[in-house]
Amino acid sequence: MTEQPIIYTEHLTKRFGDFTAVDAISFEVQKGEIFGFLGANGAGKTTAMRMLCGLSLPTSGKATIAGFDVYKQTEKIKQNIGYMSQKFSLYEDLTIKENIRFYAGIYGKSDAFIKDKTAQLLQQLNLEAEGDKLVGSLPLGLKQKLAFSVAVFHEPQIVFLDEPTGGVDPVTRREFWNMIYEAATAGITIFVTTHYMDEAEYCNRISIMVDGKIEALDTPAGLKETYNAATMDDVFLQLARKATRSDA
Ligand SMILES: Nc1ncnc2c1ncn2[C@@H]1O[C@H](COP(=O)(O)OP(=O)(O)OP(=O)(O)O)[C@@H](O)[C@H]1O
Numbered sequence: 001m002t003e004q005p006i007i008y009t010e011h012l013t014k015r016f017g018d019f020t021a022v023d024a025i026s027f028e029v030q031k032g033e034i035f036g037f038l039g040a041n042g043a044g045k046t047t048a049m050r051m052l053c054g055l056s057l058p059t060s061g062k063a064t065i066a067g068f069d070v071y072k073q074t075e076k077i078k079q080n081i082g083y084m085s086q087k088f089s090l091y092e093d094l095t096i097k098e099n100i101r102f103y104a105g106i107y108g109k110s111d112a113f114i115k116d117k118t119a120q121l122l123q124q125l126n127l128e129a130e131g132d133k134l135v136g137s138l139p140l141g142l143k144q145k146l147a148f149s150v151a152v153f154h155e156p157q158i159v160f161l162d163e164p165t166g167g168v169d170p171v172t173r174r175e176f177w178n179m180i181y182e183a184a185t186a187g188i189t190i191f192v193t194t195h196y197m198d199e200a201e202y203c204n205r206i207s208i209m210v211d212g213k214i215e216a217l218d219t220p221a222g223l224k225e226t227y228n229a230a231t232m233d234d235v236f237l238q239l240a241r242k243a244t245r246s247d248a
Pocket residue numbers: 016019021039040041042043044045046047048245247
């Protein structure tokens with residue numbers, strides 16, 4: 001028997017007035033998968049992701065996240081997911097420990113859970129002595145790794161990452177992806193947008209959006225074969241060239 005997909009969408013659509021930002025997308029993601037969600041600027045990725053996170057109601061179509069309905073069970077969805085992006089992450093004017101406590105508190109974790117897991121997290125990031133430092137004083141790469149750790153702190157079923165490594169140096173991006181792999185191995189499903197094609201190669205499967213539609217969806221190897229391309233960069237460019245949207 002196959003497991004229920006952890007993310008399921010069918011003709012999921014979002015219109016703003018008469019503009020269709022997300023146009024009838026249908027796909028499934030399995031538990032523990034690392035799923036890359038690619039597309040040129042303006043393709044509709046953020047709009048789609050906001051619907052999947054229960055932050056924005058679809059205009060039409062269906063979607064369930066961890067079995068919860070995106071129309072009726074948005075609170076359940078929020079409890080079962082983690083989220084981070086380059087734009088929205090930690091509070092710069094709180095310390096590392098304060099940030100952890102704040103986010104863990106939102107998810108109703110016990111003091112004992114927070115204490116144990118905080119020690120574990122600080123050790124993993126080699127930050128044992130830095131817990132009382134302000135997050136604003138940390139370098140960007142470290143801030144992003146910390147933000148990821150905080151996004152999965154409450155052990156969500158899925159974590160949504162919106163361009164999590166934007167502006168981060170290649171070595172730190174590599175380390176960041178090691179953390180993603182560890183989380184996926186622990187059973188957390190990863191849904192990630194990125195503009196870096198080397199990162200796309202690290203995903204189990206990738207979808208590529210063009211003008212609100214999913215134009216391609218496969219493994220990196222499968223996409224390269226279909227588009228007769230040597231690299232993911234080449235696949236992406238072939239598809240992105242089809243875009244007609246003005247901000248794409
Ligand atoms: N609230 C809104 N009202 C009207 N149009 C919107 C709104 N939000 C997004 N759009 C439009 O929908 C389209 C898709 O935007 P979206 O931000 O989802 O794209 P994206 O693929 O995430 O792009 P980027 O990589 O630049 O973040 C764009 O043309 C954008 O201008």
